[in-house]
Amino acid sequence: xxxxxxxxxxxxxxxxxxxxxxxxxxxxxxxxxxxxxxxxxxxxxxxxxxxxxxxxxxxxxxxxxxxxxxxxxxxxxxxxxxxxxxxxxxxxxxxxxxxxxxxxxxxxxxxxxxxxxxxxxxxxxxxxxxxxxxxxxxxxxxxxxxxxxxxxxxxxxxxxxxxxxxxxxxxxxxxxxxxxxxxxxxxxxxxxxxxxxxxxxxxxxxxxxxxxxxxxxxxxxxxxxxxxxxxxxxxxxxxxxxxxxxxxxxxxxxxxxxxxxxxxxxxxxxxxxxxxxxxxxxxxxxxxxxxxxxxxxxxxxxxxxxxxxxxxxxxxxxxxxxxxxxxxxxxxxxxxxxxxxxxxxxxxxxxxxxxxxxxxxxxxxxxxxxxx
Numbered sequence: 001x002x003x004x005x006x007x008x009x010x011x012x013x014x015x016x017x018x019x020x021x022x023x024x025x026x027x028x029x030x031x032x033x034x035x036x037x038x039x040x041x042x043x044x045x046x047x048x049x050x051x052x053x054x055x056x057x058x059x060x061x062x063x064x065x066x067x068x069x070x071x072x073x074x075x076x077x078x079x080x081x082x083x084x085x086x087x088x089x090x091x092x093x094x095x096x097x098x099x100x101x102x103x104x105x106x107x108x109x110x111x112x113x114x115x116x117x118x119x120x121x122x123x124x125x126x127x128x129x130x131x132x133x134x135x136x137x138x139x140x141x142x143x144x145x146x147x148x149x150x151x152x153x154x155x156x157x158x159x160x161x162x163x164x165x166x167x168x169x170x171x172x173x174x175x176x177x178x179x180x181x182x183x184x185x186x187x188x189x190x191x192x193x194x195x196x197x198x199x200x201x202x203x204x205x206x207x208x209x210x211x212x213x214x215x216x217x218x219x220x221x222x223x224x225x226x227x228x229x230x231x232x233x234x235x236x237x238x239x240x241x242x243x244x245x246x247x248x249x250x251x252x253x254x255x256x257x258x259x260x261x262x263x264x265x266x267x268x269x270x271x272x273x274x275x276x277x278x279x280x281x282x283x284x285x286x287x288x289x290x291x292x293x294x295x296x297x298x299x300x301x302x303x304x305x306x307x308x309x310x311x312x313x314x315x316x317x318x319x320x321x322x323x324x325x326x327x328x329x330x331x332x333x334x335x336x337x338x339x340x341x342x343x344x345x346x347x348x349x350x351x352x353x354x355x356x357x358x359x360x361x362x363x364x365x366x367x368x369x370x371x372x
Contacts, residue, residue, distance in 0.1 A: 052080030110146025191225030254282030257291025
């Protein structure tokens with residue numbers, strides 16, 4: 001049914017308000033009712049452009065799925081890419097580049113996205129990531145801004161941003177990459193995020209595999225190369241790509257226990273139910289190994305803390321049976337219990353976690369596991 005002009009305007013107003021609040025659930029409901037993600041108010045703000053400027057990745061993905069005009073312009077004749085680059089939203093920049101946005105559009109003050117990231121940015125990790133994503137995505141790095149007449153590299157030097165200057169210098173001095181796929185895998189394994197960016201810029205396929213079916217992201221995750229992983233995720237790498245041992249980037253984080261890497265992978269929307277070759281989800285090896293910070297974060301994702309692996313063990317049982325009963329494992333047990341782990345679930349021999357803890361002399365853990 002076609003909406004009246006007044007009803008359409010009301011829904012569009014509500015959608016923009018939901019976008020400013022980052023209320024993705026309400027935004028989805030309003031779009032279902034007919035709200036337009038491209039509808040602009042008197043200041044030329046739309047739900048799509050708000051998502052881009054505010055760095056709201058989930059909202060942006062919703063807008064793109066709902067027909068957002070990726071090259072729509074704001075009151076400065078700027079694209080969503082320019083807005084996101086100015087704020088240092090690397091993940092949004094990557095999503096927009098993957099969506100086919102004009103990467104070199106010039107706004108009303110003569111800036112492309114890369115100019116905005118440097119001249120209006122900061123010498124911080126967020127902007128390093130953003131500039132690397134623009135390099136990887138093929139953004140023009142040599143055209144001077146119309147306002148200052150300076151290239152992005154010249155801007156970085158003038159602003160006194162050595163981190164950004166280094167990224168741009170490496171891009172400017174790079175030789176052509178003869179075998180981009182091979183270089184991508186090698187750069188990821190070495191943790192060289194700038195080389196990763198240049199390999200992608202030269203046409204490397206982001207899901208290319210080595211002889212063991214490992215992707216660049218899996219290689220980066222395995223050695224805890226977080227900056228390289230953040231870049232690959234921003235450019236669309238899968239966290240669920242299986243290698244020949246049934247490992248994925250997502251599953252390997254449970255083994256390495258890197259909370260920073262976990263944060264890098266979550267925007268890739270990993271499958272929380274995917275299991276390793278032992279039939280376990282990522283929280284199980286993390287609990288066994290005493291990765292308390294990782295467990296603290298991963299239980300907030302909604303992962304099944306009562307998942308049972310092929311040995312018949314849950315994360316709680318692994319923390320007790322294979323743990324040392326020390327502070328890290330005590331903290332993990334407390335975290336799992338607070339997240340809904342069931343202490344009554346026994347192993348394959350019908351032995352519960354508290355019984356294992358008693359037999360191992362883990363008195364503090366026994367106390368945690370006993371009914372209150």
